Amino acid sequence: MEVAYMPVRSILVFLGALFCAQALAAEAAAPVERPARIRLFGQNGVALTMYTNARCEREYDEEIDASGSLSHGFRTLLGKKRRNVTIGIPETDNTRNLAARDRLMANPYYLEYPLVPGQPVMLEAQVSNNPQGWGCARRVQVAFVPEPGEDYEGDMIRDFENGVCLMAIRRVAVDGQLSPVRALPVRRACEAEPTEAVPLMVMLFEPDRLQYRSAEAGAGVEELDDDEDDIEDFEAAIAEAPILPGMTLCIVAAGDAEASPLGSRLPALLEARGTQVRVVRGDANALQAEWRLTEERPLTFPLAEYYCRSIAGY
Numbered sequence: 001m002e003v004a005y006m007p008v009r010s011i012l013v014f015l016g017a018l019f020c021a022q023a024l025a026a027e028a029a030a031p032v033e034r035p036a037r038i039r040l041f042g043q044n045g046v047a048l049t050m051y052t053n054a055r056c057e058r059e060y061d062e063e064i065d066a067s068g069s070l071s072h073g074f075r076t077l078l079g080k081k082r083r084n085v086t087i088g089i090p091e092t093d094n095t096r097n098l099a100a101r102d103r104l105m106a107n108p109y110y111l112e113y114p115l116v117p118g119q120p121v122m123l124e125a126q127v128s129n130n131p132q133g134w135g136c137a138r139r140v141q142v143a144f145v146p147e148p149g150e151d152y153e154g155d156m157i158r159d160f161e162n163g164v165c166l167m168a169i170r171r172v173a174v175d176g177q178l179s180p181v182r183a184l185p186v187r188r189a190c191e192a193e194p195t196e197a198v199p200l201m202v203m204l205f206e207p208d209r210l211q212y213r214s215a216e217a218g219a220g221v222e223e224l225d226d227d228e229d230d231i232e233d234f235e236a237a238i239a240e241a242p243i244l245p246g247m248t249l250c251i252v253a254a255g256d257a258e259a260s261p262l263g264s265r266l267p268a269l270l271e272a273r274g275t276q277v278r279v280v281r282g283d284a285n286a287l288q289a290e291w292r293l294t295e296e297r298p299l300t301f302p303l304a305e306y307y308c309r310s311i312a313g314y
Contacts, residue, residue, distance in 0.1 A: 037087060
């Protein structure tokens with residue numbers, strides 16, 4: 001990661017060599033603690049869904065389906081069981097004894113996901129009745145706030161004989177030991193809360209795509225195809241973006257972002273704004289490797305934004 005203050009007019013040199021500062025003083029950023037991670041256990045008969053950055057039941061960023069289903073039961077009969085997906089969370093007794101859950105085509109498995117620290121996560125399960133007709137409430141929910149560098153397990157606990165249906169969140173230690181995590185109530189509706197703009201604009205350059213968020217309160221994540229057809233839209237976006245003196249522009253890219261159609265236009269567009277900005281950059285490939293992300297669990301915009309906010313001090 002490199003960071004430098006400069007007039008936008010001077011940024012042509014900075015960005016012209018893969019946004020690498022030349023003859024400019026650069027400050028070293030403190031290491032960014034890796035994102036949190038969670039392991040979710042799934043099986044047939046349990047519909048498990050995770051909602052990221054869930055401010056309340058109705059407002060969240062992403063809905064992730066980690067469910068089992070009847071179709072997976074048929075796969076089991078054919079010898080095609082759903083495989084586990086891991087990104088490095090330590091083994092626990094629950095993973096070592098996973099086979100003990102495999103009853104009546106349950107087809108148990110687990111999936112691991114990175115989480116943005118500090119953003120609330122909501123888990124919701126819907127459970128089918130057992131053969132005796134016992135079941136859980138229509139929806140079982142729990143919420144918690146993950147911490148940087150921590151690992152978690154999320155699991156649906158069913159004990160029909162004792163009338164227990166709950167979502168359990170546990171912290172996973174480095175040695176695989178488990179400890180309970182304080183659950184938060186799930187709010188049905190979000191309360192109106194004032195939001196302040198953070199003076200940070202984030203850009204994530206991916207193959208054939210650019211995602212970005214402007215430095216203004218309530219701004220959403222915008223997306224453009226990184227090709228010649230979207231250059232005009234990109235030019236309009238930079239011309240209208242609230243680029244204020246002293247704000248931070250964080251660029252995360254794998255390889256030579258400046259060689260892409262939109263990336264190659266960025267220096268001139270910033271020069272035209274004529275405003276002094278602070279430019280920082282991150283290597284997407286390095287983050288992918290350091291955080292043990294995979295093709296199935298790639299570097300997403302929320303993770304890139306977490307990195308940018310950390311190195312920029314927000």
